[in-house]
Amino acid sequence: MRLDQIIARSRVVDLRSLDLEGALQELLAVCVARFPDLKPDALLRALLARESTMTTYLGYGVALPHVRVKMKRRYILAIGRSRVGIRHDGTKDEERVRLIVMLIAGEDARDYLQMLASIARLVKDPELVESLVGAPDLDALYERLIGGFGGIRPVQAQQNRINRLMFTEAERVARGADCASIMVFGDTFIGGLQSDSLRARMKTILVTRNPIEPSENEGKAFTETIQVRSFSSSRLAQLRSAMLVALTRGVISFKDRVCCVGGITGSNQFDTLVVVDVEREFSPLLTGQAQLLPADVKAEVLERVIAIATELAVEGREGRPVGCLFVVGDYEKVSKLTKPLVLNPFYGYKEEDRNILNPFMDETVKEFSSIDGAFVIRGDGVVETAGSLVQATDADHTLPSGLGSRHAAAAAVSVAANCIALVVSSSTGLVTLFRRGVMLPLTEKKIAVGANST
Numbered sequence: 001m002r003l004d005q006i007i008a009r010s011r012v013v014d015l016r017s018l019d020l021e022g023a024l025q026e027l028l029a030v031c032v033a034r035f036p037d038l039k040p041d042a043l044l045r046a047l048l049a050r051e052s053t054m055t056t057y058l059g060y061g062v063a064l065p066h067v068r069v070k071m072k073r074r075y076i077l078a079i080g081r082s083r084v085g086i087r088h089d090g091t092k093d094e095e096r097v098r099l100i101v102m103l104i105a106g107e108d109a110r111d112y113l114q115m116l117a118s119i120a121r122l123v124k125d126p127e128l129v130e131s132l133v134g135a136p137d138l139d140a141l142y143e144r145l146i147g148g149f150g151g152i153r154p155v156q157a158q159q160n161r162i163n164r165l166m167f168t169e170a171e172r173v174a175r176g177a178d179c180a181s182i183m184v185f186g187d188t189f190i191g192g193l194q195s196d197s198l199r200a201r202m203k204t205i206l207v208t209r210n211p212i213e214p215s216e217n218e219g220k221a222f223t224e225t226i227q228v229r230s231f232s233s234s235r236l237a238q239l240r241s242a243m244l245v246a247l248t249r250g251v252i253s254f255k256d257r258v259c260c261v262g263g264i265t266g267s268n269q270f271d272t273l274v275v276v277d278v279e280r281e282f283s284p285l286l287t288g289q290a291q292l293l294p295a296d297v298k299a300e301v302l303e304r305v306i307a308i309a310t311e312l313a314v315e316g317r318e319g320r321p322v323g324c325l326f327v328v329g330d331y332e333k334v335s336k337l338t339k340p341l342v343l344n345p346f347y348g349y350k351e352e353d354r355n356i357l358n359p360f361m362d363e364t365v366k367e368f369s370s371i372d373g374a375f376v377i378r379g380d381g382v383v384e385t386a387g388s389l390v391q392a393t394d395a396d397h398t399l400p401s402g403l404g405s406r407h408a409a410a411a412a413v414s415v416a417a418n419c420i421a422l423v424v425s426s427s428t429g430l431v432t433l434f435r436r437g438v439m440l441p442l443t444e445k446k447i448a449v450g451a452n453s454t
């Protein structure tokens, strides 16, 4: 569902309250005005209860309170702006909430976590938030929201010509080089790609951080959309993550050759064509068994773990590089190969709240990345433990010199169980994926983190 399609002008308001409870009441009031069957008191209680167990403050002055209820509609979104700011338990010091995006989701909405994640990703863009908070009036705020959520921002005419030329060339190269598909890196364009100008007569895959479904009259220019969240500034690393996700989703196969067209993120300009032989790129992972993704691991879960790992490698923690180990899938077996080093910080939380697909888990996982040991994650995304010692050993395995016990444990557990292990190295800043003992570097070179990195 397109985000801009669930925003209504009548549910975009200026808030008068100075505290969260009052602000939520104001937002619920505009929802009830349109949907009288809603029960505002029960909703308010549920929203506040969630807030008391886990903050919905996202940073940059934005909170995303959310709740699931039994209702006929899939989603109701209400957005409140506060010019003076609202006190919120999740904020630090004098920080105030200036934008509240309240999501009410029906119990049957199956893409609930994805929807939450899409909204969170958009309102974590400080530029968009500034423009929303600074909008001269509510009509302008609404227009900017639709623009930001719908990704409709014009690309200059001259750039458009060059982009069309590049795309036509991509198709020509793809045909000449016998490629199975074209992969388009959509985040080259601020706010997403206007797909109607780019159409190829062959399989075309869109890679983007913010997938936007075309509206009904727009038609479908892309055969598939691959969502990646990788923050890596290295374009080759992004390409590799996107291909890995496409492989795990069965969108491309090992035998394919793919023509990729992209440019610098946000530049509005295609500048690169790359032809990739998938088999050659991923040859280390080919051990005669084509199944890259363990049977119980959802592609979006692996995608998310890769994204968090890459972000940790790029950002570090408080200016310092961090190391981390994630073990994903085959929990039954993995649980027998791990033991706690510390009390499990995820113990007692609802599965939905500790699912890696839940956008509020990003910060939590990053916060716990400083704990010694591994995150153990089920194939459906539920984080079972953090701070686990991986006890699998694989005496036959030789790793490149310089890699220590964290990488050895990742390699060994990926042999002993049908899982994927991902390592963020604290010493090199590299992210490496292990599957059946085979290692695949996901980032190309050392990423400098803060002043302390060497």
Ligand SMILES: Nc1ncnc2c1ncn2[C@@H]1O[C@H](COP(=O)(O)OP(=O)(O)OP(=O)(O)O)[C@@H](O)[C@H]1O
Pocket: 323, 324, 325, 371, 372, 373, 374, 388, 389, 390, 391, 402, 403, 404, 405, 406, 407, 408, 409, 424, 425, 426, 427, 428
């Ligand atoms: N078996 C294991 N299970 C879980 N965590 C481990 C295991 N072995 C090591 N670690 C974690 O990895 C950290 C770094 O260990 P070490 O330096 O030997 O590994 P490494 O592979 O060189 O990783 P890095 O590149 O991050 O330094 C340890 O402090 C510990 O937190």
